[in-house]
Amino acid sequence: MLVKVCGMREGCNIRDVETLGPDWMGFIFYPKSPRYVKEVPSYLPANAKRVGVFVDADLEFITRTAERFALDLVQLHGKEYPDMIRALRCALPEGIKIIKAFNIAEREDLRQIRDYTEVADYFLFDTKALLAGGNGSKFNWDLLGLYQGDTPFLLSGGIGPEDADAIRSFSHPMLYGVDLNSRFESSPAVKDIALLKHFFNQLQQ
Numbered sequence: 001m002l003v004k005v006c007g008m009r010e011g012c013n014i015r016d017v018e019t020l021g022p023d024w025m026g027f028i029f030y031p032k033s034p035r036y037v038k039e040v041p042s043y044l045p046a047n048a049k050r051v052g053v054f055v056d057a058d059l060e061f062i063t064r065t066a067e068r069f070a071l072d073l074v075q076l077h078g079k080e081y082p083d084m085i086r087a088l089r090c091a092l093p094e095g096i097k098i099i100k101a102f103n104i105a106e107r108e109d110l111r112q113i114r115d116y117t118e119v120a121d122y123f124l125f126d127t128k129a130l131l132a133g134g135n136g137s138k139f140n141w142d143l144l145g146l147y148q149g150d151t152p153f154l155l156s157g158g159i160g161p162e163d164a165d166a167i168r169s170f171s172h173p174m175l176y177g178v179d180l181n182s183r184f185e186s187s188p189a190v191k192d193i194a195l196l197k198h199f200f201n202q203l204q205q
Contacts, residue, residue: 001167001203002177004051004154005196007035009189011042016193018045020200023177026051026075029065034188035181040069051075051099059084063091075099075124085119097121099154103128104139110146117149124179127157144172152176159183161195164202178203 006026008014014025025048028035032055044050049072054062056078066074074096076085085098092098100120102113105128113123125147127139138158147153152174155167160183167178184199186192 001175002154003200003203004177004179005048005184005191006051006053006156006179006181007033007185007189008191009035009037009041013190014041014045015043017191017196018048020193020196022048024049024051024073026053026179026181027069027071028053029057029061030055030077044069049073053077056080059088059091062088066092066096071096073097073099073122075101077101077124077126082115082119085116089119099124101126101156104143104157107143107146110143113147113149117151120151122176123149123151123153124156125153126179141170147172147174150174154179156181161199164199164205167203168205 002023004024004026005017005022008017008025008027017025025045027037027050029037029052050069051073052065052069052071053075054077062074074092085100089098098120099122100116101124102109104125109128125144127137154177155175156179159178159180184191184195
């Protein structure tokens with residue numbers, strides 16, 4: 001199962017997390033986030049793929065940031081419409097994949113997904129809250145039984161060190177990976193290496 005560690009910013013911490021072997025590492029380019037990345041860190045992952053997280057950003061900012069940080073994937077965590085994503089795909093360098101995030105609280109929140117099946121490479125299902133991600137709370141994963149699309153998704157929202165067993169028990173044919181963030185931090189944008197290492201070991205059992 002793919003593991004994405006999101007909300008990275010500090011060079012030394014990025015290097016330490018990468019030694020654990022995450023598949024993807026996320027960088028948040030949203031000024032209202034406490035994990036906002038303004039400058040290029042002193043170290044960027046060389047092995048894990050780089051994911052840029054954006055919230056209702058304009059095309060120019062996304063494409064410029066993708067080039068500056070050599071992103072492999074772009075995650076859209078706002079209210080981006082399908083037409084905007086189509087335009088973004090044309091503007092981005094070839095090969096960059098697009099993740100569309102959806103905030104889930106009830107079954108009605110899943111209705112909007114069908115409009116995005118042709119424009120996103122992956123979905124990410126997060127908890128609906130005031131902030132766009134990094135809230136540390138879970139939604140009811142059972143709601144995803146209603147999702148019958150063929151776009152693979154990442155499970156996000158309040159996943160913590162104690163959740164490895166629950167993730168292994170969760171079954172869905174399109175589950176592609178998990179997204180880890182605030183529950184593994186000692187402070188915003190600084191991940192606790194011991195907690196992550198324990199989780200990785202438990203998940204692989």
